[in-house]
Amino acid sequence: MAIKRAKTMEDIARLANVSKPTVSRALRNSPLVTEETRRHVLDVATKHGYVINRNAQKLRESRANTIAVVLDFSSHRENRISDPFIFNLLAGVSEALGQRDQDLLLCSPAHSSVESLGSITTSRGADGIIFLGEGGRRDDLIALAERAVPFVVWGAVEKTLPYCAVGSDNFQGGFLAAKHLLDQGRSRFLFIGDTHHAEINLRRQGFIKALSEEMGARAANLVVSDMSLDDFSYGASHRAATEMVKGPRPVPDAIFAASDTAAMAVISAFRAAGLSVPEDVSVVGYNDIPASEHFHPPLTSVRQDVHVAGALLVEKLMLAIEGRSPQSTMLETRLIVRASS
Template identity: 55%
Template sequence: MADIARIANVSKPTVSRVLSGSPLVTQATRDHVLEVARAHGYAVNRNAQKLRQTRTDTISVVLDFGSHRGGRIADPFIFELLAGVAEALAVRKLDLLLSPPAAQDERAYQDQVNARVVDGFIFLGQGERDPMLRDLAKLGVPFVVWGAVDPTEPYCAVGSDNRLGGRLAGEYFLRSGRKDWLFIGDTNHAEIAMRHDGLSEATHGKSASIRVLRTGDMSYTSTLNDTAAYLATHPAPDAVFAFSDTAAMAVIAAFKEQGLRAPEDFALVGYNNIPPAAAFTPAITTVEQETHIAGAILVEKLMQKIEGGRAASTVLPTRLIVRET
């Protein structure tokens, strides 16, 4: 800064204000100082600059790799959600640090905040780490979660009404005259367990039964293999509720191998309403989560936490999109 100030014939504090984006300097002075800096090869060292500030202006987004085989995530839903978060952070001029969930200990996340690596965390998916998230909340670390919204949880979560989604699927099966249902998904995940609970609510007082197929993980391949193995040893159901649209596509493929097609032989409902679901053959009936607003809400809730405020959990609008299956 001293060199730039000398060359530009301004004071060092003026250079500091220009480089920090202060409104206390005129646009002409700002342009002059920045032109001198660029002409002489100077650039702001953002990491060094952050050490002088109270915040890092960096948010860590933590994906749920544990729910996918070999740490591979291929579900378009996750990337739609990630894109929404990235866009919302960009509007606030905040950096996104994409982090693998290597830390299973809540203290490791606290250390990242204390060491001023990041200002807070957005967890995309609870998976099976709810106990860790509960402990992290007790430490006062700023974070929000995309996942199941439960009033008993001590942390802020944003997600769809999973129970309602399950109930809507069940009511659709009943209207279609289906009585032998198969629920596909790992109920160790809070979101998926709520969807199963909602599906069960729809059977109350009705002559319908539910079987459960727990998949090895949330990948297309695992769902395809598990469904095919199930159909080889069990009678085919007349309705299937899959934990995601990607899983629903795997279900269609597995049933097709047995000569069964939707909707002639079975009704099918997926979850998430990813764009390929509408273009798939047959087009998949699904439960929609409004992911286009989820990213902005997650970022807004996290900033409330970072600024010392309270952030309440939010349930997004949830509705059934009826298509061919």
């Protein structure tokens, strides 16, 4: 008996008594084929369980209908804290791609340089790339923009960027947070976050801006301090916050953390030191991850809509692939006020 080989288009053509091109056209709903023929071919194809060979198809069409999504798991893994926000964003992107019938190739930059990631497109494995986070490699991304590789980035949006970025309006987010804390009558402010990340830095700037505007209005009794961290992680935030409450300087009564994860860490550290939230300290986080709603106390947070974000990233990437140059976009942020502030 002959070895069972997957059916090819040629096989179906033979079985349906038509030619290869006709099968191709029938399957692709081309108007160049009679309704009758199409139905017949489709029948034969389904009866024999034919599935098209996507590799052959991709080779012929130069389009892969596949998008590479680059997501840095590794940094998360090491801390054993995965900011769920990025995963939700991935879900958003996944859904948007699904709607457009695009496959999603998930890549980890840990295993390949941005440089080599770029070749994912030239190698036709994917038509374009979505970077979920700059991952501190902005220079690489800028370099990548020089080469004709279609890609978009979730991250900080700045006018000078040579590539298309989508991100929440971090400045506005920080601004909102500060306004809210000011409304609570707080006066000793602390920002927590790794300002090496452009996004985080913008949050801080918005925060500072709102405070300094107020400086003029109110008799300036505002204290602003910073706590820079090397990473997003819960652990780092917790340690830093614990140090801080032990320290000599006056303990802040209003904290804006650049992520909900960090906010939770800080609250936990403060509580351990006998301070209570929100009585002694108001805390505002960022991202409004699912857990925030259920934290104790429920966390006030700046929300970014991952659904919209995902759809937007995909939409813009599609434009880029078609050779057009999509504009960067900042997404409105919204302050979700809960008990922590």
